[in-house]
Amino acid sequence: MRNTWYFFLFFIISIVFSVGLLGFIALIRYRRRPVGDKCEPYECGVEPATPTARDSISIRFYLLTLVFIVFEVETFFLFPWAVVHDKLGLFGLVEVVVFLVILLFGYVYAWRAGALEFRRSDD
Numbered sequence: 001m002r003n004t005w006y007f008f009l010f011f012i013i014s015i016v017f018s019v020g021l022l023g024f025i026a027l028i029r030y031r032r033r034p035v036g037d038k039c040e041p042y043e044c045g046v047e048p049a050t051p052t053a054r055d056s057i058s059i060r061f062y063l064l065t066l067v068f069i070v071f072e073v074e075t076f077f078l079f080p081w082a083v084v085h086d087k088l089g090l091f092g093l094v095e096v097v098v099f100l101v102i103l104l105f106g107y108v109y110a111w112r113a114g115a116l117e118f119r120r121s122d123d
Helices: 005-028 059-076 078-083 085-113
Strands: none
Touching: 059 078, 059 085, 078 085
């Protein structure tokens, strides 16, 4: 307990260093001046689809994207099988057929549930 002042000295130095560094950064940082096209959202040189970036988008868009990503990632699982399919033999073939049947059932379910249809709110 006699050497606890090292801890307090380190604590005080770290606080002073952190506050000093934040003050230095506040002095030299770039100050943004919102004029002209700097406030416009960039969409590949075309006029923005919405006037602001705060407009809400239908949840169906996100669901469609999620379903696409799920099926895309699941089809990537076919690559390791394609690399070693000759070594796996009939067992590997049966396993990939079972995988594709499960993937097909998931696709048909998503299709029947309407998850693959995207309707805009203005349609």
